Amino acid sequence: MKTKRLRRKILISFFSIITIFVLSMAALGVYVIKHDIIERAQTKVKNDLNSARQIYREETENLKDVIRFTALRFFIKDAILDNDTESLKKQLEEIRKIESLDVLTLTDKAGRVIIRARNPSVCGDSLADDELISHVLSLSKVTAATVIVPAEELMKEGADLAEQAYIKFISTPKAKPTSETEQASGMMIKAASPVFGDDGSLLGVLYGGNLLNRNYKIVDRVKETVYQAAKYKGKDVGTATIFQGDLRISTNVMTKNGNRAIGTRVSEKVYEQVLTKGLPWIDRAFVVTDWYKTAYEPIRNIKGQTIGILYVGTLEKPLVDMTKSIFLVFLLIVLITTLLAGVFALILAGAVSQPLTNMLTATRKLSEGNFSYKMDIETGTVELNMLAASFNDMSSQLDEREHSLKISNEKLATLNKTYLDLVGFVSHELKGVLASTIANAYSVRDGFLGVINPKQCKALESVTRNLDYLAATVKNFLSLSRIERGELVPDKTDICLREDVFNASLDTFARKIAEKQMEITNNIQLQLRVKCDIDLLLIAANNLIANAVKYGFDKGKIILSSKDLGDKVQIEIYNDSMPIRDNEKRKLFKKFSRLDTDEKKQVKGTGLGLFITKEIIEKHSGNIWVEPKENGNCFIFEIEKGL
């Protein structure tokens, strides 16, 4: 794993968390804007449509009331009974103007026109087939409705009215294709009331109406009332339209030129939903020049057939812009938050990593041996204070331990000095005494100081044997002391094993070998050279030869042989002797171990020789073992040539 600085790690984790947070916040923001603001706008449009419908109804109801009350006026029934058309003409025209009605017409009880207030010159035609008139005639009840008025009917009321209703289509890309290019009929809100005589008999029908084509009263009232005529960048935010079929006949949606978009038609989709299926449409829609949140619903005639559409729409642009600005504000907040969090992260990372850096400095000092260095335990964080206190405790304890170690070392040095003095004493004093004593004994024994008798010779042989043993013991004791002090460091030189080590060793024991009449065969290869400490290897060889002589049978064989193993050499020292038992083999190379066999107890030994030999062989990256043979033992060791 790549190692990073703690501070960096903390910062990376912190920013990862912040990034996750920011991303989830952004997702949340988008969700909220989309599902809350946009949908709320859509819901509002739906409510706006309700308001528009209310206004449209009010207009219808107003007309109904005007017609109802006018029909109750006495002059009407009097004039009908008196057939006084002049008076009717005058009075009705006055009412028409006061109430600003487009048409106000009176028919007799058969539906024939008595007078048209707007155009008195045309009368006598029958309106019995008119859907509203026939409805009132049959039910004798005041009724109001939206109706389609054919062009010839409009013409009867006046050419100006027919002209107002006439609309030429303006083609737009999304409108339902049609072969027609114009529309001469109009759409009217009409109200009709029966006129009764004093006896309650039906005298006729009075009806009035307002043409909706190019009449902007309703749509502008919707705009004023529902949207307070709010504008966004010069455009009306709220718009309303009345369609006759799919044709805009009254609207405050503007074209690019700034004219009311009369003559344009609704999109095909809306056409299908509202006009064909008779269902409301609530969605965003492209209206003339812009995207709007829109709501459309059918306008029906007295029979319940869909004849037109009422529409309201809110410009989408403010919403989109608002969404954008909310998002920007949101982003800004997130950015500032991130920045602040980043600053805090930096401070925190510092706060966390600084004490650790201090700790690092402290441990470094400690490892350099500066135990007096103490950490500040007022870091402002409980855990860090505890850590610092523990560290200080630890360093104090280490300091104490160091101090007591120093004292112990001094004591040890003193002890060592004593020990060295002892070794020096043994080396110098004891060996000196031994050397002169042995030399004297040899001189006497070998007759250099005069002839001695056989008894004396025997006694002196015992003396020299014991002295030899004493000398060997002293040497082994010194070797042991070197081993135990770890001083046995080989000083390696290139030597010939046969010549420098084993021949020299055999020379040392030549006398004893002769005494025991042993047969020596030295088969160690002459060319065999190794890199080793000659002094140490001599000690090892002396111990092995000494043992071979000491424990070998009288007149027995001692055979030395070697094997070149490439990197290693193997040396075998065989003697005719009592084979060593298997369970004794491991004991053999242990310190102060001597085998408990009767014959061996008779031979003197310190139990150090083989232990020291093993140590020396191992110092030369080798090993030593014993292989009992049928009538003897074979000590075998291997060492690295090291050449």
Place this chain on the structure above:
Amino acid sequence: MAKKKILWVEDDEEIISAFKPLFESKQWEVFSASSAEKGKAMAGQANPDLIIMDIIMVGEHGYAAIEDLKKEAGLENVPIIVFSGVTHRWSETSASLQDALVTEACEFVDKAEKPEVLINTISKYLNE
């Protein structure tokens, strides 16, 4: 054949007298010096064939004497056998001294070895 002359520098008279019969049996004449200083003085006069040197002595130590003797004219080629109880590095300071001894001296014989080891070594250097 003239007797071979051996200068033995050793402060322990007992050792020299103990070995004397063995040396005489070999027809070697022994001159003894009881200190390093005396040994150096005698070496110049006696013209020995071989020098035996002890190491730990009263006064100057054997190693210093060997260094001086090796520098002296006419003695450069005289073999020196160190015969001492101090066979290994038993103190910090003696480690380097030991190395010096091994290079300067011809041979090293431990006092704890049997007498014939010394005798044999001397014989070897006297070409006998």
